[in-house]
Every structure is written in C-alpha cells, then in structure tokens.
Amino acid sequence: MTSGGAGGTRTAEAGPSVVLAVDSGGSGLRAVLAAHGHGHGHGRHSEAASDGDTAATPPTALGDIAVSREPVRTGPRGISAGHLLEQLLPMARRLMDAAGAVRLGAVAVGAAGLATLGDELRDELPAALEHELGVRRLALVADAVTAYTGALGPRAGAVIAAGTGMIAIGTDLVSWRRADGWGHLLGDCGGGAWIGRAGLEAALRAFDGRQGGSAVLLADAEDVFGPMPELPGRLYPRTDRAAVLASFAPRVAGRAGTDPVAADILRTAARHMAESAAAVCPPDGAPRLALTGGVFKMGEPLLAPLREELATRLPHARLVPAGGDPLAGALRIAVDLADGRLALPRNERMLSVVAEKPYPEIDALNSP
Template identity: 35%
Template sequence: MKEFLVGVDGGGSKTACLAVEWNGRAAGYAVGGPSNYHGIGAAAAGQVLRATIAQALASSGALPGEVGALCAGLAGCDRADDRATVESMLAPLACRRMPLVVNDARVALAGAFGSAPGVVVISGTGSIVMGQHGGRIERAGGWGPLLGDEGSGYDVGRRGAVAALRAYDGRGPGTLLVDLYRQYLEGDLDLLIPLVYRPITPADMGRLARLVGEAAGAKDPVALGILEASAGELALGVHAVARRLGLDRPAVVAVGGLFRELPALRQLVAARLGYSHLEWPRYAPVVGAVALAAGCCGYQPEAGVMDSWQRVVLEAGGWSQ
C-alpha cells in the first residue's frame, strides 16, 4: 500500500499544501485562501485547510486511507488548545497518525535548516522570528496585527497610511505617501476610513505596503524611515532569539512575501545584523512541513528526496524566491 505525506503552510494571505508519496514519485500541490487561525477563526481555517489538502491529495492520486502523516504550519496557531482544536478538525482526513499542527514559522524553520541551528525571519502579511539550536526552539514577535507583527506587510502598510494622515493633518512631515495614497484611493485621504474600517483584512492592509516601497524607491524620507524602522524591528527579533539560543552570528534566512515585494527591506535587515545579505531558505516552508510529517513516521528524508519535493512546488509556481 502506498503512503502519502502531507505538508501545509498556512498564512494570512494563502495556504499551500504539498502531498507526496513516500518512496514514490506521485505528488500533488494546491493553493487556497488564508488560514490564519485567529484572523479568520478556527472553523473557517479548518474549512480552508480541509479543502486545500483534499485538492492536493486528489491531484497526487492518493486514495482514502493512504495518508500516513500530516503536518500543518499555521500562522497564529501557537497555544496548545489552538493546536488541539485544529488537530481535531483535521481528523476527518483519516490520516493514519494524529495530524501535527504547529506555528507556520516552525515549518519555515524546517525548510530552511532541517535540524541544523539557524534563525528564520519571516515577513509576509504577519511577521515572526524563530530559531533553533540543539533541539531547542525560540521565537519572538508573531503576536498578530494588533499586538505586534512589527515589520510585516500589515505593519508597513499601516505605518504608511498613518504617516500620510499625519502629513495631511499637519502632525507630521510632508511625504510622497500622501499623493500615492490619493492615487490609490482615487480620491482624498478620508477615503482611507471606509477602506480600513469596512473592515480591512490583514492581507489587504499588507497590500498597501507596496506604496511605501514605491515612495522609498523615490527616496522619500518618511517612507525610508518606515522601512528602516521595520528592518530594525525584525533585526531586534533576530537578536532576541539568537541570545536566548546562545547563538553568536547565527545563520539567518529571510522568508515571506514582503521580502520579495520590498527587496530594500531584506537588505536593510541584513545591514542591521551586520551581514552582507540574507539568504533565502533552501526549501519552501511547505516542503519543511512535509519533512516534519515524515518525521512523525520516523522517516528522515535525504536531500535528494527533498529536492524532488521542492521541484513539485517550483513547477507549480508556488515558490518564487
């Protein structure tokens, strides 16, 4: 009988799922909407997860009962009772072992470093820093849009809007952001109110971050200041995690959509850390999730095997770094 392993990487903007046959060549990849636990609630997250997983399994050709293990890395899924809720919601998938539910940073870490020491700094819709060393895992940030997520797309987008409004009110220095937001809104800045309080999703707020990138590209000092501050926040998280792990100048990789969208941010974080640049992770987080699922079965996938999983993701266009 065939045995399939399933990995999931679920964040504030999208959910990726990779299903692979262990010791075989069958594989399927699917992408669904956001599955951040606290953002959209457990029920909605469970629904997105089940649908996306079912799609990946169908495209891999897996039959019912052939799923050996499943690992889902979900943004905002941190506390034991959060994990238990999602684990029980994934039970209908009839996975042979209890599904493993972890924070999405955990699967990024597995994709970046396997079990070697290192730190991932993640900035997509949300942000978090997580590192590992000798079996220990430490994290900083990742407290969501209202309590933290400093340096995330949400944070940068919101700071841009706030800076534009401060300039508009005469409470802050003039900035190109006023014009960019006006163009974006096709009207005056008071249109930000219906836009933001409709309410806005974290992912939509994150989309405003590109206006900050655009203004920074034109050397607008306010926008550059926002990117500097955001890079400083992310670097602070790296320092906190490295210190707690006892790592001096750890290997650090950058993960997440905001680093792709704003290359200057990645460079600024590297500079803050005293590095010439930040590497991308070797494997996509969703591949890290499959590796953790393999671990649930006691398997240790070799690099050649993980390379083949990564190719499935790359060929599906699911990993553009």
C-alpha cells in the first residue's frame, strides 16, 4: 500500500506502522503518535487491569505532542473539515517524519461539538485523510467520549468532565448516555462558566444592595473587570464570553473558605454535577466514576461538597482517579481500532468508525 497527497509518496513496507490521535477543542488542536500491536506497551485490558482502581495502562506516545493554539473554525455545516485539515496535515507529517513512520494503522479524531456540529467532518474527513495520509481506519469521536476513555478506558462507568463547560457521560459498554453539556447559555451547570457567572451575579447583587450578594466577590469582580456598570458592555459582545465567565471561577473558589455566598455557589455546582452523573451512571454493580477537567484544579472547596453529593446520589459507584486526559483517550481509541479490538459502543454522533475493506473486524463495528 502507498499513501500520497501533498506529503509525497510513502511506501508502507519501508517502516513501522503507528496510530495518530487528535484532540480538537476550544483552546486549539493537539496531535500525537503511538505504536500499536502487542508488545508496544499500550495497556492490554486484562482482568487484573479492569479490576483495579485506576484505568488500564494508557498507550505510550511516540515523541512530542504537536500543538496548534488556533481553535478549528465552525461554518454553515458545523466544524470546518478544511480548517482542521489545514492544521492537522502538516502536524501529522512532521510527527511521522520524526518517528520514522510511514504508515498510519488508524487515526482517532476527538472533536468538541462533534455530536451537534460534526456533519462536515463526517462527510469530508474520511476521504481526505485517506487521500493525504493513506488512512484506512478512522474513528470520529465526540470530546466527551475521548474524555471518558482517557479517564476510565474501555470500562463501564461514568465521568464528569468539567472545564469551561460541564458534561457527564456514562456507558454500560452497550450504549452511551450523556447529561448536560448544553453550553453556557442553556446549561453546563457546575462548570467553570457557570461558577464564574454565579460569582458575578453575587457581586452585582451586592452592588445593587439586593439579598444574596457578596461584598468580597464584588471587590474581586471590580478588581478583574472594573466598575460593575461597565461589565455588561465588556462581556456581552465578546464571542469568548464563556471563557471570560470561567476566568472568574477561581476567585469564587478562593473565597469559599471565608465567604458563605462563595461556598454556597460551589455547593450548588457540586449538586448540579452529581445530578448529571446520577443521570448517566450505570445503575447496577459497582461502576467506576472519575472526574476530569480544569475545574477540579480548584481543589477541596469544590471537591469536598462534590464527594458528599456523589456519596448520597451514587452510593454504589466508586470514585477513582482519572487515568488520562482527552488526548490520551483519543490515543487509546486509535490503538484499539488499529488492533481490531475497540470495545466502546458505536454511535453515529458520539463515536463513529470508518474503514476500508478488507477489515472484517472493523466492518463488524459498523454493522447494525
């Protein structure tokens, strides 16, 4: 087999086969390679591993992570396949050249917004990646699924992924269930933007003299954003207002130890997260539950009430450390896809698999 396109012709038999993992999100694009096949340290899912309190050993990256700080644009048909390829193809070729690799056994692309904005990616990426890089096995994956897989691997359970936004996702390995993740205007309850917005509301209440206000959060808000009457004009026109709101969340967490209003905001955020986790967590057995995302770096002011809420709402679940981030999840999916042992549920909008025949084990993933 050969692969061509703008990068020139490569002869597959001349070097090792690797996989490519991609994580596309609000902060940009990341890509990394890994070896695949038995003996490459990608974490076989043995009974011993699946019975432990942490995820099975994740795949080992080959070389550095390639990073672009430019988020992939969206257009009339959702996430732009052209803009993603414009960034990804040079990154992939550099990574392959550095690794001495000539063939991609599989590619997994994890993308924020894939479930609702992924029509163009699903239509255009498979043919483009086959033409440019010779890709014959491709998984298109929602970022919630890569977050889940990075945290827990291919095992039943639930994950709360909270950064600027918040989504809970769970699986019994038959189907996926998700809760929230509706964006900062309609949901993402408990995420960074939600916490920051609640903190700013408390500041504005104090400014107005209404009940429920916080004088210390008012002082913090004025320190960060200036006079409160100017806040709407500074915030509403911005296209990145969710990130701006989330930037105030650490201030709320920093006041939670002494300010009852800030502490109550974090308790409410914890309740929202636990409600979403309870909606998606498998109801039987002792499923694992992991937390992933930047919001949890706020530490005990959020984690302590969250543990209490989870113990009440999900007493049968075991809280375990997350094994890795969404890029690690995409890498695990790529390795398992290349090796013909992808065990995660297939779903057109959450995790779809594209393969060129003859690959009977991949064809089976796509059968009804």
